[in-house]
Amino acid sequence: xxxxxxxxxxxxxxxxxxGVIIVGAGHAAGQAVASLRVEGYEGSITVxxxxxxxxxxxxxLSKKFLAGxxxxxxxxxxxxxxxxxxxxxxxxxRRVVKIDRPSKLVHLDDDSTRAxxxxxxxxxxxxxxxxxxxxxxxxxxxxxTIADVEAIQKKFNQGGKMVIVGGGYIGLEIAAVAVxxxxxxxxxxxxxxxLARVVDPIISTFYxxxxxxxxxxxxxxxxxxxxxxxxxxxxxxxxxxxxFDADFVVVGVGIIPNVELAQETxxxxxNGIVVNELCQTADPDIYSIGDCTNHPNAxxxxxxxxxxxxxxLEQGKTAAADICGKxxxxxxxxxxxxxxxxxxxxxxxxxxxxxxxxxxxNPEADRSFxxxxxxxxxxxxxxxxxxxxxxMMSRRLxxxxxxxxxxxxxDESIAMKDMVE
Numbered sequence: 001x002x003x004x005x006x007x008x009x010x011x012x013x014x015x016x017x018x019g020v021i022i023v024g025a026g027h028a029a030g031q032a033v034a035s036l037r038v039e040g041y042e043g044s045i046t047v048x049x050x051x052x053x054x055x056x057x058x059x060x061l062s063k064k065f066l067a068g069x070x071x072x073x074x075x076x077x078x079x080x081x082x083x084x085x086x087x088x089x090x091x092x093x094r095r096v097v098k099i100d101r102p103s104k105l106v107h108l109d110d111d112s113t114r115a116x117x118x119x120x121x122x123x124x125x126x127x128x129x130x131x132x133x134x135x136x137x138x139x140x141x142x143x144x145t146i147a148d149v150e151a152i153q154k155k156f157n158q159g160g161k162m163v164i165v166g167g168g169y170i171g172l173e174i175a176a177v178a179v180x181x182x183x184x185x186x187x188x189x190x191x192x193x194x195l196a197r198v199v200d201p202i203i204s205t206f207y208x209x210x211x212x213x214x215x216x217x218x219x220x221x222x223x224x225x226x227x228x229x230x231x232x233x234x235x236x237x238x239x240x241x242x243x244f245d246a247d248f249v250v251v252g253v254g255i256i257p258n259v260e261l262a263q264e265t266x267x268x269x270x271n272g273i274v275v276n277e278l279c280q281t282a283d284p285d286i287y288s289i290g291d292c293t294n295h296p297n298a299x300x301x302x303x304x305x306x307x308x309x310x311x312x313l314e315q316g317k318t319a320a321a322d323i324c325g326k327x328x329x330x331x332x333x334x335x336x337x338x339x340x341x342x343x344x345x346x347x348x349x350x351x352x353x354x355x356x357x358x359x360x361x362n363p364e365a366d367r368s369f370x371x372x373x374x375x376x377x378x379x380x381x382x383x384x385x386x387x388x389x390x391x392m393m394s395r396r397l398x399x400x401x402x403x404x405x406x407x408x409x410x411d412e413s414i415a416m417k418d419m420v421e
Contacts, residue, residue, distance in 0.1 A: 018044070018115040020323060021106055023096045023261065024122035025049025027057060027309055028290030030077035031316030032120055033088045039324040045088040046114060048106070050095045053146060054080055059309060061149050062173040063339045067180070068153065072146065099265040101283060118323050121273060121281075121288040122316070123258035125307065130165070130251055134227030139248040143170060144255070152250060156181050160247035163187075163236050165224050167194035169338045170252035172207060175216050176340040185216040186244055188236065190223050198347075200357045200371055203383050207340070210367075214341060219244075255307060257292040270294055272305035277329040279319040287322070289315035298331040299399055300350070310335050333398050335391075343367060346391035349381030349398040358406045360390060370394075377403045389416045 020036060022029045025047050033045055033055075047055070055077040064070045073079065083090055091108075098107040105113045127142040129135070141152050152174075155162070162178050164171045167189030178185045187194070193204035194211075208218050223239040227249065236244045259269045267281050268274040272294030279287045279295065290312040294305045311334060318330040338345040354373035361369025363385075370390035373381040378401050382394030393416040397404065404419055 018104070018117045020045050020118045020120060021114055021116040022047045022120045022122055023106065024124050024258075024290070025051065025053070025055045025090070025092065026122060026124045026290065026312065027055065027077055028122040028124070028312035028316045029120070030055030031313045032122065032289060032320050033083065033086055034078065035317045035320030036323065037086050039321050039326060041320070041324050043117070045086070046091060046116075047083075047088060048091045048094055048096055048108065048114070050093070051145060051147075052093050054078075054083060054090055054092070056146065057309070058144070059337075061146070062143055062170050063177065065146075066143075066149050066152065066174065067177045075146070096261060099261055099286075101265055101286070104285065117285065119286045120319055121262055121286065121292065122290050122312075123261060123273075123288075123292045125255040125257045125291040127251070128254040128256050130224070130253065132224065132226045134229065134233065137227050137229050137233040138231060139229070139233035139246075140227055141248065141250045143174060143250060143252065152248075155248045156183065158247070159183060161186070161245055163244050163246040163249045164252065165236070165249060166252035166254075167191070167218065167220070168197070168252060168254070169195070171250075172211065172340055173338060174250055174252065175211060176214070179211070179214045179216050180341075186246075187211070187216060187218050188222050188224055188238070188244065189218070189220045192221055194218060194220065199351070199383055200354075200373070202357060202359060202363055202371055203345075203385075206363045206369075206385070207343075210341060210343065255291070257305060259292055262286075262288065262292075277318075277331060278322040278327060279315050279330060280322060287319040289319050295330065297334075298329070299333060304334075304350075306334055308334055308336050333395050335395060343385055346384045346388070347381070348384075348391055348395045349373070349379075351381035351383075354380060356406065358409045360410050360412060361387070372409050374406070379404065379409075393417060393419060 029047050056075045060075050065075050095109040096106045097109050104116050107113050127144045161184045164187045167187050175185050175187050195204050225239045226237045227233045228235045257272045259273050262273040263269045273288040273292050274294050275288050279289050291307050296303050314330050318328050321328040336347040351373040354375050356374040358372040363369045368386035370384040370387045379397045384391040
């Protein structure tokens with residue numbers, strides 16, 4: 001049997017008999033469905049997700065959805081009608097427990113199997129959980145899913161004392177929402193400052209000030225060692241002996257990529273599922289996209305794993321294109337954002353290893369400024385707070401490996417569009 005007789009050729013696109021299966025139902029999966037159809041794929045598409053929801057956006061969960069400002073339909077990546085029109089089968093509340101690569105089958109937790117021609121692992125990530133004493137007390141929450149938000153919202157409605165363990169983006173975003181809801185909020189951070197892993201002390205100091213002025217209490221250099229309470233959490237105990245009363249706790253101490261399926265089936269895993277610039281694993285019929293991938297970036301010159309909506313979307317596009325025989329390598333400057341109060345922090349690039357931070361604006365007096373990160377004079381990242389022009393232009397400058405004098409970057413009389421002479 002020839003390859004052409006085995007496959008059906010439709011409109012110049014090879015339609016494979018078993019189609020594409022996408023494991024995971026997050027941002028990346030939703031984009032992969034959309035891009036497969038845009039690229040002309042006419043075979044079957046199946047999305048298998050563990051939650052009862054069609055693909056939804058995670059960023060609003062700790063922001064407007066938590067605040068009750070968005071209903072669930074507005075959190076969905078695309079409306080349900082989109083998947084119906086795209087003829088994508090949604091298999092929800094089901095978990096893939098095994099991949100049989102030789103037979104090209106996935107085994108589900110209901111003992112059923114599904115055959116694939118191409119498989120996309122969009123398994124995402126899960127919260128890092130604490131295993132300290134009292135971790136299983138009622139009232140200790142994590143925030144990663146719609147169900148998590150709904151559980152926390154019930155506590156919001158009761159008011160009282162809330163303690164957040166972790167002063168990263170998620171912890172501070174939750175704090176901002178909780179303060180506006182009138183809760184008594186304390187943030188506990190193990191590092192010497194909030195956001196310590198990702199921003200310069202200038203940004204950390206600014207956000208500590210903003211949260212303190214709004215009414216939150218920020219405690220740094222405190223290591224949580226346990227939770228206490230009679231059946232439910234009543235206080236947090238720290239290694240230095242400090243104790244903080246709480247009616248409930250939300251823990252935000254990072255996430256872990258879901259790589260177990262890939263690892264168990266023999267695919268390479270190293271801080272994520274290892275893929276090439278086309279999001280393809282060592283198995284040519286298996287791709288991986290989103291938070292769970294360790295991928296190369298030609299612009300940055302090294303491999304990395306990103307917890308980023310932009311990364312998830314762009315990798316979904318890249319994998320879909322390659323499945324359709326169109327190579328569109330993924331190589332873009334990473335960018336992220338965080339909304340807290342009236343502050344929009346937009347981050348471009350990765351600041352790790354910078355040797356100079358240049359401030360544009362006055363963080364001590366204004367709620368709008370930017371920090372550019374340089375390494376040997378080359379711009380590698382930018383944190384822009386309520387400064388969209390600085391953010392957008394910095395993405396171009398970082399990609400171009402631009403060398404711009406610090407005095408020029410800090411000079412607000414020079415428009416960002418005129419930054420390159």
